[in-house]
Amino acid sequence: MSTAAYAMRDSMTMLRRNLKHARRYPSMTVSVVAMPILMLLLFVYVFGGALGPGIGVAGASGDRGAYIGYVAPGIFLMAATSGAVATAVSVCTDMTEGIINRFRTMAISRGSVLTGHVVGSVIQTMISLALVIGVAVAVGFRPDATPVEWLAALGILALIAFALTWLSAAMGLVAKTVESASNAPMPLTFLPFLGSAIVTPESMPDGLRWFAEYQPFTPVNETLRGLLTGTEIGDNALIALAWGAGLSLVGYLWARSAFARGARP
Numbered sequence: 001m002s003t004a005a006y007a008m009r010d011s012m013t014m015l016r017r018n019l020k021h022a023r024r025y026p027s028m029t030v031s032v033v034a035m036p037i038l039m040l041l042l043f044v045y046v047f048g049g050a051l052g053p054g055i056g057v058a059g060a061s062g063d064r065g066a067y068i069g070y071v072a073p074g075i076f077l078m079a080a081t082s083g084a085v086a087t088a089v090s091v092c093t094d095m096t097e098g099i100i101n102r103f104r105t106m107a108i109s110r111g112s113v114l115t116g117h118v119v120g121s122v123i124q125t126m127i128s129l130a131l132v133i134g135v136a137v138a139v140g141f142r143p144d145a146t147p148v149e150w151l152a153a154l155g156i157l158a159l160i161a162f163a164l165t166w167l168s169a170a171m172g173l174v175a176k177t178v179e180s181a182s183n184a185p186m187p188l189t190f191l192p193f194l195g196s197a198i199v200t201p202e203s204m205p206d207g208l209r210w211f212a213e214y215q216p217f218t219p220v221n222e223t224l225r226g227l228l229t230g231t232e233i234g235d236n237a238l239i240a241l242a243w244g245a246g247l248s249l250v251g252y253l254w255a256r257s258a259f260a261r262g263a264r265p
Contacts, residue, residue: 014116018090019123032086033128035189036079037135043075043198044068044139051199072141073153073224074197077217079132080157081192083125084168084185091117091172092181114255118165125161126154143228153227156237159244160220164188166251173258192217196225216243 043051048067091114133141145153168185175181194211195201195218201209212218219239226233 014112015119016116018116018120029086029124029128032082032124033079033131035082036075036128036132039078040072040075040132040136041139043071068136068140069142069229070225071198072136072143073228074192074195074221075136076129076132076153076157076224077160077192077197077220078189079129080125080161081164081189081217083121083128083161084164084188085182086124087117087121087165088168088172088175088181088185089178090121091169092175092178095173095175096178114169114259117169118162121165121168122158122161125165126158129154129157129161144230145228149227153224156220156223156227156240156244159241159248160217163244163247163251166248166255168251170251170255170258173255191215192221196221216247219243 044067048071051067051071094113094117143150164185167188171184172181175184194208195215196212197217201212201218204212219236220243222231222236223233223240225231226236
């Protein structure tokens with residue numbers, strides 16, 4: 001058996017381990033699903049009547065049905081980012097409980113440990129995303145995307161989830177406690193709200209508007225919105241793919257370096 005085959009086998013073993021952990025301890029998975037759903041319901045039913053007319057996507061009467069078409073892609077992006085916290089906690093737990101040191105003494109591929117965490121987290125995130133999409137449709141989201149456009153949108157969400165999972169794995173490796181690991185990825189989860197997820201950047205003050213227009217998640221939001229609801233995409237798709245690939249590379253290199261040096265000063 002080749003080295004690559006051994007690495008694949010070990011990665012699949014670690015993936016099964018992480019999926020079994022998620023099944024036996026579902027509280028973190030439930031929180032990953034619950035937060036985007038609560039945000040969706042909050043912005044549609046509490047703020048939708050006020051925010052919709054202000055950004056020109058709902059009627060003056062406060063029709064929430066039109067606003068959900070604007071906000072839902074941003075909530076989907078939030079769902080794709082919310083798995084970052086669970087990954088950081090899971091990796092840090094393994095580090096602090098000593099199981100990683102045990103793995104280091106075994107004849108397994110070093111990279112398989114992190115690969116199992118990352119792939120397992122992405123799978124859970126995409127399942128959670130499917131549930132969030134189902135709730136959005138139930139409360140009135142009516143996309144006009146073709147099957148190909150749906151696949152493209154899900155592919156972009158998977159890429160972002162993959163990128164942020166590698167970043168959060170690195171954060172979990174360098175964190176000294178589970179508490180600090182759970183806090184480190186939080187800015188990644190809420191950064192989409194400082195873009196075009198909830199309101200248009202044009203409605204923001206100048207400084208915040210500049211940040212909203214050039215931060216990583218705004219082109220992702222605009223690409224998703226274009227694919228699912230037919231708005232103009234422009235060059236946002238290429239920018240979104242570039243951000244996703246760049247963040248994946250940074251996260252992977254950081255995580256690999258942290259794991260190689262034991263992730264402790």
